[in-house]
Amino acid sequence: MSAWLIALEGTDAGRHLALVLALAAAFLHAVFGALQKGRHDPWLSRGAIDLSYGLMAAPFALFVVPWPAPHMWPIFAGAFLIHAVYKMLQAWAYTRGAYTVVYPVVRGSSPFFAVIGAGLIFGETFTATQWGGVALLMGGIFGLAVYNLRHLTVARDTLPAALGIAVVTGAFVALYTSYDAYGIRAAADPFTFLAWFFMIDGILMPAIAALRWRGMVTRPAFAPLAARGLIGGLIAFGSFGSIMVATRLDKVGEAAVLRETSTVFAALIGWLVLKETVGPRRIALMSLIALGAVVVEMGG
Structure with a gap:
């Protein structure tokens, strides 16, 4: 399979496969985020997930x-450090x-940084139509942030901090996307x-999760957490x-932007x-x- 993938690089078939893979990544990442955010502590969920895929990959x-x-x-080593900061x-x-x-906000802000990184690292360029798609995407992000700040009543005291952390996290998403592409x-x-x-x-995260679990007064049941880790x-x-x-x-830039159609899947998962x-x-x-992500893909 490795030889087959390498043979597809730079071909029309390779571009079509990359499109399918980016869309699959969008849906799966929305599910992944919901699993981490679900009813368990996010640190414990991420630790269980990382332990599972680390053991399966070994x-x-x-x-x-x-x-x-x-x-x-x-x-x-560089990938380990970048992903460690991102996950925290x-x-x-x-x-x-x-x-x-x-x-x-995390997934929506990352394409802007990813496009810049792809230009600096890989020499990729965007057309005027694609930059219009980036503008649509960023408009949706800032509109969503303003709407949340004005209308949400849940956790109002931590909302500005959550949005700020989300933007920084988005920058690290772009960083790991570009770095992993290089790797x-x-x-x-x-x-x-x-x-x-x-x-x-x-x-890393399983060790952090274990320390957090040991320090909890009320510890969650192990079996449901392990099941979430396996699925994740x-x-x-x-x-x-x-x-x-x-x-x-x-x-890299087009794949990173198209992946952010995950925001629609995230809305449906959050609601349903x-x-x-x-x-x-x-x-x-x-x-x-x-829509901005789609315009970026179709305008290339």
Whole structure:
């Protein structure tokens, strides 16, 4: 399969596959975010998820895929640090604000930074139509932020902080997207990068979650948390793995922007599953973010 993926790089078939993978990543990441934000403490949920995908990836990294070349070890170290900061910011944001408040701002602000990063790192350029799509996307983001600040009554005292953390988290999403794209392109075998990335990335958060769990007065039941971790780990392979492969097959900026159609899925999940109040205006603003992502993709 590695040879097949490598052969698709730079071809029309590769671009079409990257489109499908980016859309799959959008849906799966919205589900992933809901799992982390759900009824468990976000730090515990993320720890359980990371432990699951780290353990599942280990046999493939150690015994199945080719071992990384020496130049890959510093790249893995950089990825570990960037994702560590991102995940701590994400968990912090979820403890401060509702899922339908935090998630759209995180995912919606990241494409703006990702487009800039793709230009600086990979020399990618956007057309005028694509920049118009970015403007639509950013308009939806800022409109959503203003609406939340004016109208939400839940957790009003922490809402401004949640939005600020969400924007910073979005910048780190763009950073890890660009960095991971660089990493998977630097690897001779894309599945070597994926397997070792997931194994290494699964080290930190379980340790933090264990310390947090031990310090709780009322500890959650282990079995439901473990089940959430297992499901989240499988979804993580599909979500993060899909977008990483997409950035190897096609432009990083376009794949990163298209993934943010996840905001629409997030609105539906927040409303139907988490029972959060969404409302038509917030759905319209989230849809504007998604529309901007679509214009970016179609205008290339």
